[in-house]
Amino acid sequence: xxxxxxxxxxxxxxxxxxxxxxxxxxxxxxxxxxxxxxxxxxxxxxxxxxxxxxxxxxxxxxxxxxxxxxxxxxxxxxxxxxxxxxxxxxxxxxxxxxxxxxxxxxxxxxxxxxxxxxxxxxxxxxxxxxxxxxxxxxxxxxxxxxxxxxxxxxxxxxxxxxxxxxxxxxxxxxxxxxxxxxxxxxxxxxxxxxxxxxxxxxxxxxxxxxxxxxxxxxxxxxxxxxxxxxxxxxxx
Numbered sequence: 001x002x003x004x005x006x007x008x009x010x011x012x013x014x015x016x017x018x019x020x021x022x023x024x025x026x027x028x029x030x031x032x033x034x035x036x037x038x039x040x041x042x043x044x045x046x047x048x049x050x051x052x053x054x055x056x057x058x059x060x061x062x063x064x065x066x067x068x069x070x071x072x073x074x075x076x077x078x079x080x081x082x083x084x085x086x087x088x089x090x091x092x093x094x095x096x097x098x099x100x101x102x103x104x105x106x107x108x109x110x111x112x113x114x115x116x117x118x119x120x121x122x123x124x125x126x127x128x129x130x131x132x133x134x135x136x137x138x139x140x141x142x143x144x145x146x147x148x149x150x151x152x153x154x155x156x157x158x159x160x161x162x163x164x165x166x167x168x169x170x171x172x173x174x175x176x177x178x179x180x181x182x183x184x185x186x187x188x189x190x191x192x193x194x195x196x197x198x199x200x201x202x203x204x205x206x207x208x209x210x211x212x213x214x215x216x217x218x219x220x221x222x223x224x225x226x227x228x229x230x231x232x233x234x235x236x
Contacts, residue, residue: 008177013056013102020099022048028164033223037140043131050124055104101165101174105182107189108156114149122161143220144196151213151226152194158186160195176204183208187232196224205229 013021025048026040038044106122119141126132148159160182165175186193197205202212202225210227 008173010177010181013052013099015053015056017099018049018052018056021052021102024099024102024166025164027166030167037136039131041131043126043129047124047126047129047132054124100169101163101178103160103164103178103182104162105185106159106161107185107191108152108159109189109191110156111154112156114152114154117148117159118145143222144224146220147196147215147218147222147224147226148194150215150218151228152192156191158182158189158191158193160193163195163201179204179208183229186229190231190233192231192234193229194226196226198224202227 022045025038026044029038038048108117119137123137126134126137152159163175163178182193193210195205195210197210205227208229210229213226213228215222215226
């Protein structure tokens with residue numbers, strides 16, 4: 001069977017992507033802990049839609065949401081949408097375009113007080129949203145917020161907050177394309193970049209120059225690994 005042509009072009013997420021990004025979020029982050037944080041319910045959907053609408057809106061320009069589309073191709077004359085090799089791509093048309101991976105990046109251009117970089121400045125609260133709890137959100141972000149402040153302090157930096165990839169399309173280059181794009185953004189700005197990785201995600205980030213940080217002075221139990229990457233201008 002021919003291998004379908006895959007396009008991993010990084011593009012700016014659009015408002016029209018929001019319903020698909022919500023489903024992608026739930027697919028990518030499906031642990032019991034994440035379900036408590038954001039249940040797969042109408043309330044959870046509303047909260048994610050509000051959050052994504054803020055990230056995708058062009059203001060403030062310090063928040064960027066990018067995605068890599070999963071494109072399925074077919075011959076113009078083939079209503080069945082057969083898989084096609086790249087050699088016949090000139091006669092292919094995109095039949096379906098769905099986000100396969102997405103990233104949310106916050107850019108802190110200036111030196112700033114860490115207390116003003118809290119989750120409530122980046123995400124909506126859950127007031128009056130069914131099935132959601134602002135206290136649960138605060139508890140979820142409490143330790144990561146402290147780790148973020150501990151590592152970056154008041155320094156300007158790029159905060160690589162979320163990377164999610166469809167479970168069925170991991171290890172196929174979709175997430176890597178977004179990591180590469182994010183690193184390029186940080187290098188262009190001349191800023192270090194910070195993220196908090198899962199154990200499964202650490203090798204990918206290490207391959208792009210991120211290094212795990214010493215968090216031994218923090219008393220809280222960490223559910224992720226804080227990592228920092230210096231821009232190319234400061235390496236060597």
